[in-house]
Amino acid sequence: MNDKIKPAHQVGPVSAFFIPQTMQIGIGYLSFQHVVTKYSQQDAWLAALISGAIILGILWVVLRLLENERQFGMPDLFSIHSRIFGRRIGTFLNLFTVTHILLFTIMFLRSYVEIVHVWVFPQMSTFLFSLIFCSIVWYIVSGGIRTITGVCLLSFIYLMPLSILTLFIVPHAQFANLQPFFDHSPVTLLKSCYKLTHEYLGFELLLYIYPFISHPREARKWAFRSVLTTIYFYTTALILAIVYFSQGEMQNTIWPTVTYWKGVRFPLVEHIDIIAIVLLLWSLVPNICLCSWIIARAVKFTVPKIKMKYSLIVILALIIAGTTMIHSGLQVKKINDVYATYGALIIYIYLPILLFCQWIKKKCGRGAAS
Amino acid sequence: MFWKNSKKKNDQGPAQPSKSMADLLIQLETNPDFNHFCHNSKTLTCWISFINTVVDLEYIHRDLLPALYSERVQRMKDIAQVVPVDKLIETRDLSVIQTSLLDGCLMIQPSKRSQHVYLIPCPKKQARQVEQTEIETSIVGAHDAFVESLETNINLIRSRIPIPQFKVEEHRIGKLSRTRISILYIEGLANKANLNTTKQRITDLETVSVINANMLALMIADNSWSFFPQFIDTERPDRVSGALYEGKIAVLVDGSPSALILPSTIVEFFSTIDDYSLTWPIASLYRLLRLFAVAFSVISSSLYVAVLTYHYQLVPKDLLATLIVSRSSVPYDPIIEVLLLEVMIELLREAGARLPTKVGQTIGIVGGIVIGTASVQAGVTSNILLIIIAMSALAAFITPNYRMATTIRFMRFPFIFAAQVFGLLGVGLCFMFFVCHLLKLTSLGRPFIEPIYPMRVTDLKDSFIRLPTSAQGQRPMFLRTADKNRVNLQRTTQKKGKPKPDIDE
Numbered sequence: 109m110n111d112k113i114k115p116a117h118q119v120g121p122v123s124a125f126f127i128p129q130t131m132q133i134g135i136g137y138l139s140f141q142h143v144v145t146k147y148s149q150q151d152a153w154l155a156a157l158i159s160g161a162i163i164l165g166i167l168w169v170v171l172r173l174l175e176n177e178r179q180f181g182m183p184d185l186f187s188i189h190s191r192i193f194g195r196r197i198g199t200f201l202n203l204f205t206v207t208h209i210l211l212f213t214i215m216f217l218r219s220y221v222e223i224v225h226v227w228v229f230p231q232m233s234t235f236l237f238s239l240i241f242c243s244i245v246w247y248i249v250s251g252g253i254r255t256i257t258g259v260c261l262l263s264f265i266y267l268m269p270l271s272i273l274t275l276f277i278v279p280h281a282q283f284a285n286l287q288p289f290f291d292h293s294p295v296t297l298l299k300s301c302y303k304l305t306h307e308y309l310g311f312e313l314l315l316y317i318y319p320f321i322s323h324p325r326e327a328r329k330w331a332f333r334s335v336l337t338t339i340y341f342y343t344t345a346l347i348l349a350i351v352y353f354s355q356g357e358m359q360n361t362i363w364p365t366v367t368y369w370k371g372v373r374f375p376l377v378e379h380i381d382i383i384a385i386v387l388l389l390w391s392l393v394p395n396i397c398l399c400s401w402i403i404a405r406a407v408k409f410t411v412p413k414i415k416m417k418y419s420l421i422v423i424l425a426l427i428i429a430g431t432t433m434i435h436s437g438l439q440v441k442k443i444n445d446v447y448a449t450y451g452a453l454i455i456y457i458y459l460p461i462l463l464f465c466q467w468i469k470k471k472c473g474r475g476a477a478s
Numbered sequence: 479m480f481w482k483n484s485k486k487k488n489d490q491g492p493a494q495p496s497k498s499m500a501d502l503l504i505q506l507e508t509n510p511d512f513n514h515f516c517h518n519s520k521t522l523t524c525w526i527s528f529i530n531t532v533v534d535l536e537y538i539h540r541d542l543l544p545a546l547y548s549e550r551v552q553r554m555k556d557i558a559q560v561v562p563v564d565k566l567i568e569t570r571d572l573s574v575i576q577t578s579l580l581d582g583c584l585m586i587q588p589s590k591r592s593q594h595v596y597l598i599p600c601p602k603k604q605a606r607q608v609e610q611t612e613i614e615t616s617i618v619g620a621h622d623a624f625v626e627s628l629e630t631n632i633n634l635i636r637s638r639i640p641i642p643q644f645k646v647e648e649h650r651i652g653k654l655s656r657t658r659i660s661i662l663y664i665e666g667l668a669n670k671a672n673l674n675t676t677k678q679r680i681t682d683l684e685t686v687s688v689i690n691a692n693m694l695a696l697m698i699a700d701n702s703w704s705f706f707p708q709f710i711d712t713e714r715p716d717r718v719s720g721a722l723y724e725g726k727i728a729v730l731v732d733g734s735p736s737a738l739i740l741p742s743t744i745v746e747f748f749s750t751i752d753d754y755s756l757t758w759p760i761a762s763l764y765r766l767l768r769l770f771a772v773a774f775s776v777i778s779s780s781l782y783v784a785v786l787t788y789h790y791q792l793v794p795k796d797l798l799a800t801l802i803v804s805r806s807s808v809p810y811d812p813i814i815e816v817l818l819l820e821v822m823i824e825l826l827r828e829a830g831a832r833l834p835t836k837v838g839q840t841i842g843i844v845g846g847i848v849i850g851t852a853s854v855q856a857g858v859t860s861n862i863l864l865i866i867i868a869m870s871a872l873a874a875f876i877t878p879n880y881r882m883a884t885t886i887r888f889m890r891f892p893f894i895f896a897a898q899v900f901g902l903l904g905v906g907l908c909f910m911f912f913v914c915h916l917l918k919l920t921s922l923g924r925p926f927i928e929p930i931y932p933m934r935v936t937d938l939k940d941s942f943i944r945l946p947t948s949a950q951g952q953r954p955m956f957l958r959t960a961d962k963n964r965v966n967l968q969r970t971t972q973k974k975g976k977p978k979p980d981i982d983e
Contacts (some may be wrong), residue, residue, distance in 0.1 A: 120932065228903065229788070237900075244911050251918040258917040258931040265930075379791045388905040393910060 113319050119257045124327035126260045127333040130394045131310030133341055135219045140307045141364040142351035148292040149355050152156035153346045160339030162293040165457050167335055171328050174318045176466055185315040186409045192469050198408055208450050213399045214430035216448045220392050222440045228387055236429045242424040246396045249420055253331045256401055260394040270384055274348055276372045281351040306448035309333055310408050312455055316402045331360050396468045499593045502576055518707055523552050525587040532582040532601035554588055557596055578944040603627050606900055611882055613713055615714045619751045619922045626731040628658055634715035655687035658732040667725045669958045675922055676727050688736035700920045707881040708921045710739040710746055717751050725959030741922035746942040747882040753944055762943035771873035775886055778870045779816050780893035780905050786812040788901035807857035813898045815859050928956040
């Protein structure tokens with residue numbers, strides 16, 4: 109693998125806004141209100157803010173890690189691993205983090221199929237859909253990081269109407285639902301925060317794409333802005349859900365967002381939910397593209413002989429196989445939980461430890477030099 | 479794509495170049511239109527030859543021959559002084575002789591087989607007069623269109639760009655045809671890299687002949703597997719000169735009444751010259767109308783298939799009644815119905831385009847009214863579908879560029895099939911594929927959907943909307959021109975003067 113990324117393959121600093129943004133807001137946006145309000149009912153929006161603040165801290169850790177690494181070569185997680193822990197343990201750690209990404213793609217794709225099964229086509233073949241979808245993904249990823257970033261940007265643009273759509277429930281809102289304020293103990297709030305991890309995950313992918321972003325100083329600002337935007341989206345969605353549903357109804361609604369899309373009516377079309385679910389393809393595609401690109405890069409980092417264009421086919425086949433193997437909604441839920449726990453482990457525990465290791469290594473290196 | 483990779487220089491002349499003067503003359507003498515005769519006068523003996531179908535005979539008989547026959551010509555060298563021509567070529571190079579003879583030169587030799595010759599250019603070009611635009615008509619703009627003659631076309635452009643920096647470079651492409659191709663640009667404006675890429679792509683072409691500009695556009699396209707045209711072709715000289723002033727490059731082909739503009743972005747295919755004559759809000763609205771028309775034309779029939787096959791919940795209750803009434807007598811699935819009408823419209827369009835204008839009109843009436851109404855009355859298709867299909871056919875041809883319009887006409891078919899397989903989800907997947915394809919496309923190495931991705935907010939000023947001229951002070955960023963500004967920004971701000979502090983002060 110080359111040490112330097114050619115400027116022709118780099119993307120602008122604004123992509124540090126669009127990429128984490130599209131990675132974070134995904135399929136979870138449809139159902140997270142149901143999960144989060146379980147512990148801290150009407151105060152859940154507070155949990156979204158607290159959780160967001162923690163994520164901003166983790167983002168700082170991520171960017172710190174990358175910036176410290178810049179002087180030693182490529183600022184990405186693979187290089188950090190192999191520099192601090194050596195080639196062998198580094199490869200193992202890469203495997204550890206990349207497995208999470210693979211899990212993410214499978215979870216995401218299968219959750220989408222699950223939603224399509226429930227709301228649009230109960231009989232749709234999971235295999236056929238993922239095959240067609242993954243061939244489009246192959247076509248995009250073969251265009252390189254620039255095309256993938258383009259897809260991220262377009263995804264942001266195309267999903268904008270959906271966030272406007274939520275405004276339609278404001279006339280039906282019962283703002284009294286928000287009261288009483290601050291009625292929950294910090295423990296229950298933290299439990300909600302933990303549940304929200306699943307939704308905020310995705311920004312850590314910056315660890316892999318950072319060397320491809322030009323003007324890192326500006327990019328860092330954009331990365332923070334992106335997480336702030338995500339916090340805004342989640343908090344408003346939560347508040348709107350709380351004022352629209354009663355707590356009892358919320359606990360029985362698996363996809364609150366889709367349910368209130370269903371309530372929106374236009375003179376020419378009804379059932380906006382179906383259109384919105386189809387539009388959500390645009391949330392799916394950048395995620396799968398970027399993740400399979402990262403996994404292909406990991407393969408190339410470990411075994412430089414294998415070209416990305418060939419390993420990509422194997423990876424996509426793995427994703428299709430993984431997606432097809434999950435059969436029921438319960439399994440989807442389970443894999444979502446596994447993914448969230450795994451992700452929480454990585455961002456809350458592993459990344460700070462890694463930053464600490466990097467600091468130790470720096471101290472040791474300096475000690476050895478002097 | 480072999481032509482793209484092969485880096486051979488295209489400088490071997492036409493196939494089997496003649497070995498000597500004698501061979502060339504023998505080869506040519508078999509043609510009845512080749513004149514080769516000896517001129518004998520008191521003072522000079524010489525051989526004169528020309529091909530009478532490519533030279534201007536009147537000019538030869540009226541001006542050249544009398545001067546040549548006059549007694550002032552004593553030796554071959556006197557020809558230059560006596561004969562009233564601006565350019566007299568003296569050469570021994572056989573390949574030059576051959577191409578000039580075939581291009582319409584008069585050849586004068588001292589003896590029958592001598593290779594030392596004088597060539598006097600007197601070509602005659604059969605060309606149309608400059609006429610009204612037919613493909614890209616404009617209501618308030620200029621009305622002249624390009625013709626088949628390269629000289630006339632360059633004249634039309636040069637009269638609009640009267641500056642010495644305007645450069646015309648000529649290349650001869652085609653192993654046999656040796657077609658003249660001109661690359662036009664304004665020096666100091668056009669991006670050097672773009673210019674070099676254009677030149678390289680054109681000179682590297684390995685081809686037998688170049689018939690017209692659109693064929694050349696296909697040959698030098700970035701992705702020849704794509705069905706989107708990647709360079710704009712236009713028959714309007716004012717559009718070309720506008721593009722040149724913007725910093726783009728134009729390519730003209732001899733014998734072709736259209737010019738190519740390189741590089742292009744997709745939004746430029748949907749802009750017309752009239753947009754610049756209207757006030758900016760109106761022009762912007764028309765552009766948005768075109769955008770809507772394209773979206774409607776591509777998606778409407780596939781949405782019909784998807785909604786009626788799978789998602790009838792989407793249709794509001796009141797409309798549903800109308801749909802049921804209109805479809806109750808139709809025995810087929812929506813897809814059969816849609817394909818039937820779509821193919822019919824395509825047939826009508828093709829027949830109308832191939833037939834002479836007067837018959838074409840009849841075809842339109844027969845097709846549109848008779849077949850349409852009859853098919854509804856016979857219960858083969860539904861009324862509503864007929865409206866949708868007719869409207870989408872209309873919408874497709876709102877696109878000002880013909881080649882883009884045909885692409886848009888074609889694009890609906892994958893959508894229809896996808897809608898049949900996966901319903902709305904299929905339409906979404908198909909749309910995603912097309913968008914990603916556009917995302918990967920480049921035009922001369924520049925991104926094809928430029929103002930959207932890479933996101934350049936400043937270039938949006940002349941894309942889906944057109945801002946007023948005062949906001950168009952800078953050239954498009956995407957062209958990377960050598961001179962960024964159209965106007966002197968310092969001077970314009972000075973002229974504006976101080977900003978007013980408040981109302982009435």
